[in-house]
Structures are given as C-alpha cells and as structure tokens.
Amino acid sequence: MKFLVEFFPVVLFFIAYFFYQQIPAVWIESFSALGLPSFDPTEPSDAIYFSTLIAIIASGLVALLHLLQHRELNKGKTITFIAFLIFGGATLFFRDPTFIKWKPTIINLVFAAVFTASFFIGKKTIIERMMGASIEAPNHIWHKLNLAWIVFFTSLAALNLYIASTYSESTWVNFKTFGVLGLTLGFLILQMILISRFVVIKSGD
Numbered sequence: 211m212k213f214l215v216e217f218f219p220v221v222l223f224f225i226a227y228f229f230y231q232q233i234p235a236v237w238i239e240s241f242s243a244l245g246l247p248s249f250d251p252t253e254p255s256d257a258i259y260f261s262t263l264i265a266i267i268a269s270g271l272v273a274l275l276h277l278l279q280h281r282e283l284n285k286g287k288t289i290t291f292i293a294f295l296i297f298g299g300a301t302l303f304f305r306d307p308t309f310i311k312w313k314p315t316i317i318n319l320v321f322a323a324v325f326t327a328s329f330f331i332g333k334k335t336i337i338e339r340m341m342g343a344s345i346e347a348p349n350h351i352w353h354k355l356n357l358a359w360i361v362f363f364t365s366l367a368a369l370n371l372y373i374a375s376t377y378s379e380s381t382w383v384n385f386k387t388f389g390v391l392g393l394t395l396g397f398l399i400l401q402m403i404l405i406s407r408f409v410v411i412k413s414g415d
Contacts, residue, residue: 225261238251269287297313370390
C-alpha cells in the first residue's frame, strides 16, 4: 500500500494528461481564478502543463499527509515534492516541458547518490536501515542489495532521459506512469527472490 502511495502523484499526472480535454472546462479555469497558471481547455498542448500542476499539488499532499500521520518528514516523499516543485515550477514558468521530463532523471540520480553515500556514512547502508528492522541478513548481502538499488536508480535515470529525448511526449508520459511502475515492481520481486534464501524474518515481540 505504501509503495502505491508513492506513485499517486504520477498516476494523477497520467490521468490529467490523457483526459485533459474531457475535464470540465470550469474545473480547469478555476485554477486561474485562484491565481494559479492559466490553461486553455481547448488547447491539447496545455495538457502537460495542467498535469504538471496536478502532480505538484498531489506530491505536496502526500508529503503533508505523512507529516500529519507520523509527526515527521519522510525524506523520500519530501525529495519527491521538492523535485516536482522545482522542475514542475520551471515547466510552468517557462512553459517548457523539458524541465518536468528531466525531473525523473534528476531525482533518480539523487537517490543513487544517497544510497552510494551510505556506504561511507554511518554503520549501515540505506537499504539495511529501511529493511533491517524486519529482516536479518549478512553484511555482504546488504551491501550487494544497496549496490543493486544504485544500479537500478542510475539505469532508470538514463532510460528516462533516452525516452524523453527520443520519443513523443505521450510515449514519455506512458513510460513515466506504467514503465517505471512495472520496472520497479519487477525489481522488487526479483530482489526478494534473490535474497530470500539468505534472510531470516525477525519475529515480533
């Protein structure tokens, strides 16, 4: 469930993009009335800008909801919101979708850098800190798993950049929604299969 929440802004981005012209015009125009960027409901090219604004709002709500529930900021959700705010804001300000297309590449490289830094900062890697409360595994397994996530994030960053610069805008939106989700689910499943024989699930108190 938590995993799906992470993709909530992306799913709303997809819906707002592909169903832009089916959204009631009064809903779209209401954003302009609030002092937000204006959009033309009859102009298909405005879909990327409207969906970008929706994603910014949605990622902010996800981060805020976690803060209200747990009384603390979630680093991943906060980074995602800041990235949407910076790159999405630049997209809206300059009316140039290049910025939002670069966002997945930048954020994946940031995550790759954070996972890499955990090899040198602290006694545990990021992945062990995340999963170590429920799973026991030798240090070399944690290190390999952490390295696998670094490779995965870096690969996603490169793949996003390739698709964004090579294919159509709609193809990129599809990849951002379904491609990334499918690759992430596949990676998680493969990860659990590969490490299942090395780990011991910790019993609850």
